[in-house]
Structures are given as C-alpha cells and as structure tokens.
Amino acid sequence: MQDLDPYGKPIQDFTAGLYELYGNLRAVAPVWRSPRTGYWLVSGYEAVTALLKEPGLSSDLYKFFPAEKTVASTALRTSQENWMSMQDEPRHSHLRRDFLELCSPARVNLLESYILERAEILSAPLRVKGEMEFVGDLVVPLVISLLAHWLGVDQERMQDFNYAAQRTAGHLPPDADGNSPGFKAAAILLDVFASKLSSDHKITQEGAVQLSTREQVDNLCLLVFAAFETLVNFLPNALLEILKHPEQREYFCAASPGGREAAIDELLRYCGSVLDIPRVVQQDFELEALPGFIFKRGDYMLLMLAAANRDPLQFSEPDKLDLTRANARHLALGSGAHYCIGSHLSKLLSRLLLGYMLESFPNLSFDSERVKYIPSYGLRGLFYLYLRA
Ligand code: HEM
Numbered sequence: 001m002q003d004l005d006p007y008g009k010p011i012q013d014f015t016a017g018l019y020e021l022y023g024n025l026r027a028v029a030p031v032w033r034s035p036r037t038g039y040w041l042v043s044g045y046e047a048v049t050a051l052l053k054e055p056g057l058s059s060d061l062y063k064f065f066p067a068e069k070t071v072a073s074t075a076l077r078t079s080q081e082n083w084m085s086m087q088d089e090p091r092h093s094h095l096r097r098d099f100l101e102l103c104s105p106a107r108v109n110l111l112e113s114y115i116l117e118r119a120e121i122l123s124a125p126l127r128v129k130g131e132m133e134f135v136g137d138l139v140v141p142l143v144i145s146l147l148a149h150w151l152g153v154d155q156e157r158m159q160d161f162n163y164a165a166q167r168t169a170g171h172l173p174p175d176a177d178g179n180s181p182g183f184k185a186a187a188i189l190l191d192v193f194a195s196k197l198s199s200d201h202k203i204t205q206e207g208a209v210q211l212s213t214r215e216q217v218d219n220l221c222l223l224v225f226a227a228f229e230t231l232v233n234f235l236p237n238a239l240l241e242i243l244k245h246p247e248q249r250e251y252f253c254a255a256s257p258g259g260r261e262a263a264i265d266e267l268l269r270y271c272g273s274v275l276d277i278p279r280v281v282q283q284d285f286e287l288e289a290l291p292g293f294i295f296k297r298g299d300y301m302l303l304m305l306a307a308a309n310r311d312p313l314q315f316s317e318p319d320k321l322d323l324t325r326a327n328a329r330h331l332a333l334g335s336g337a338h339y340c341i342g343s344h345l346s347k348l349l350s351r352l353l354l355g356y357m358l359e360s361f362p363n364l365s366f367d368s369e370r371v372k373y374i375p376s377y378g379l380r381g382l383f384y385l386y387l388r389a
Pocket residue numbers: 059084085086096103222223224226227228230231234272273274277278305331332333334335337338339340341342343345346
C-alpha cells in the first residue's frame with residue numbers, strides 16, 4: 001500500500017508518470033491516508049467535490065502548525081495572514097468581496113484588445129525568424145504586462161514588478177541566503193502596491209465594508225502569486241496539447257467563441273496547472289458521501305484536483321482530450337467558496353492567446369525533442385516549448 005503514495009516517488013518519476021500514478025491510487029483508494037506522511041490523499045472526483053464544500057476543513061494551513069516551524073518574520077508569512085485564500089468564513093468572504101468587481105467578466109473583458117496587441121508584439125520572432133521559445137519569450141512577458149496593466153502598476157515600478165512576479169514561481173531554487181525567492185518577491189510586491197494604494201488606487205465595491213489598506217495590499221500581492229505561476233504553466237500546457245492533437249486543433253479553429261470557451265474548460269480538465277490543494281481538518285467529522293472515514297482535527301489533506309479530473313466514474317474516456325466534451329465539470333479551478341477568483345481572466349486569456357497563435361500561424365508546430373516538464377509535486381508546467389511557424 002505504501003507504494004500507492006505518488007508523493008513518495010522521486011520527483012522526476014512523479015512528473016514523468018503523473019497520471020498513471022494518480023490512476024493507480026484512485027482505482028484502489030480514492031480516499032487514503034498515506035502511512036508515509038499521515039496525510040489524507042483524496043483522488044476520487046466525488047470525494048474531492050464533497051470535501052471542497054466541507055466547512056470542517058480549513059484553508060488556514062498554519063492553524064495547527066507549531067509556532068517554531070513557521071517563518072513568521074518574513075513579509076510573505078505576515079502578508080498571508082490577510083490572504084483570502086488562507087482564511088475561513090466569515091473573514092474569507094469579507095476579504096474576497098472587495099475583489100469581485102476587479103475580477104468580474106465586465107472588468108476583465110476590457111483587457112481583450114490589450115491581450116491581442118501584446119500577443120502580436122511578443123510573437124514577432126515567430127513571424128520574422130520562423131521560430132521562438134513560447135514560455136520564457138512570450139507567455140512570461142505577456143502575463144506580467146497583463147497583470148501590471150490590470151492592477152494599475154505604475155510605469156516606474158515595472159522593473160520591480162517584473163522581477164518580483166517572476167520570483168513567485170514555486171520551483172525556483174532557494175536564494176543565496178537559503179530563503180525561498182518568494183520571500184523577496186512578496187516584500188517587493190507589497191511595496192509596489194502600498195505606494196500605488198496610497199496614491200490613486202481604489203478597489204472597494206459600493207456597499208462593501210471597506211478593507212484596511214494593509215488587507216488590500218496583501219490581497220493584491222496574493223493575486224500576483226496566484227495568477228503568475230498558474231497562467232505561465234497552463235497556457236503552454238494547453239498549446240502543447242492542442243498541437244499534439246491535430247483533429248482537436250481543427251475543431252478549436254473552427255469553433256465559435258462559445259465553443260472555444262468550452263474547449264478551454266476541457267483543456268483545464270485535461271492539463272490544468274494546479275495538481276492539488278491542501279486543507280487541514282479543523283473539527284472532527286465524517287462525510288455522508290464517505291461513510292467510514294473519520295477525519296480528525298489537525299489532520300492534513302491533499303485534494304488532488306488533477307486526479308479527480310481524470311476519474312472514469314465522472315468522465316467518459318477521461319484520458320482523452322475531447323474539446324467537444326459538454327459540461328466538463330472539472331475541478332481545475334477549485335469549487336465552493338474558494339473557487340478561483342481569476343477564473344474569468346484565465347479563460348479569456350487562454351481563449352484569446354490560443355486563438356491568436358493558431359490563426360496567425362496555421363503551420364505552427366513544436367520541437368518534440370525539447371519539451372521539458374518542470375519537476376513539481378504541486379504544479380504541471382513546462383520549462384520551455386520551442387515553436388516553429
Ligand atoms: C489557469 C490558471 C489558474 C488556475 C489553474 C487556478 C487554480 C485555482 C484553484 C484550484 C483555486 C482554489 C484554491 C483552493 O480552493 O484552495 C484558485 C483560487 C484562487 N485563484 Fe486561481 N487559478 C488560475 C488563475 C488565477 C488568476 C489569473 C488569478 C488572479 C487574477 C487567480 C487568483 C486566485 C485567488 C485569489 C484564489 C483564492 C480565492 C479564494 O480563496 O476565495 N487565479 N485558483
């Protein structure tokens with residue numbers, strides 16, 4: 001049984017055998033407590049869906065974490081005390097409410113022409129030289145400039161923002177001082193947003209109880225942490241899979257905007273970038289949907305979204321990419337109260353960028369010799385993707 005734990009494999013084996021390892025575990029034990037770590041690993045769709053709505057689970061991962069093990073002195077940890085993603089109700093909704101308008105379809109749709117303009121500028125090497133690396137030379141600068149434009153980062157802070165946003169990626173090696181690059185990233189982002197808010201930025205919705213400036217700054221910082229890495233990993237995954245499946249590519253190119261939206265959902269199901277999300281049990285409970293399992297206060301849990309998204313009990317032929325799949329009720333963006341607040345931005349950007357690339361470069365192909373996945377237990381993404389026009 002010990003062997004069932006995908007997280008017990010060396011990172012390279014985990015990354016290479018991801019969906020097979022998930023499938024082995026899910027088929028035998030969709031809810032399982034790993035004897036190696038004591039963590040609950042939840043890989044079945046029904047169980048993950050039920051647990052995402054369970055109030056007995058907390059997103060405040062530090063709740064039962066021994067004080068001496070936290071890195072409370074860093075700007076990042078202090079900021080996380082206000083991140084909506086790490087709070088439970090009612091504080092979670094109080095913080096989230098202030099950002100709903102900023103992330104709404106009406107507001108995000110205004111970014112459409114900006115995205116298309118940037119895609120055109122950044123894809124110039126493909127037009128001129130006939131080849132380019134997609135991740136570092138197109139997606140990273142596109143996502144950074146889009147986030148800066150959307151969040152109103154001052155032009156003179158762009159260099160800092162650019163440097164910090166790139167350091168939010170979790171797979172980077174530690175800095176020379178042994179700290180995670182994210183620590184420095186948080187300190188810079190907090191400073192960028194603090195000076196922004198003290199000048200002209202106002203995000204509070206009418207009628208909402210106003211957040212403190214500190215809460216606003218901390219959650220703007222969260223948006224960058226939550227958006228950069230997820231997008232920079234998902235967009236190349238999605239383009240790679242479309243290029244690997246010529247019939248799906250044909251379908252995507254012919255589809256209406258509505259058909260393309262549904263296609264993006266299928267791509268999120270099939271190759272979403274967030275593999276799992278953690279929770280901690282805040283009070284003992286047993287789920288009706290999962291009789292026999294008693295979850296105990298203080299237990300840690302990984303809700304394995306990408307495993308649930310390939311569950312044959314929920315999706316027919318789950319290992320097949322089928323952009324015509326209707327109602328793909330995937331979990332790639334979570335579900336319940338913490339459902340991804342950036343979902344609309346993610347889907348709009350994905351639909352526009354993939355559409356732009358495939359329409360502008362009808363012979364687009366990739367170098368299969370140079371596809372390399374980032375070794376990570378939590379995220380699925382590519383180091384690079386070399387394209388030819
Ligand atoms: C393809 C890209 C993305 C993926 C796969 C993704 C995935 C997710 C998932 C799985 C969750 C749920 C976390 C949980 O329940 O603990 C989540 C929440 C969140 N996401 Fe995303 N995300 C993406 C893009 C974005 C973007 C672009 C933004 C910012 C604009 C963003 C901001 C957030 C925030 C702030 C939360 C926490 C919401 C809350 O706690 O209420 N995400 N995301």
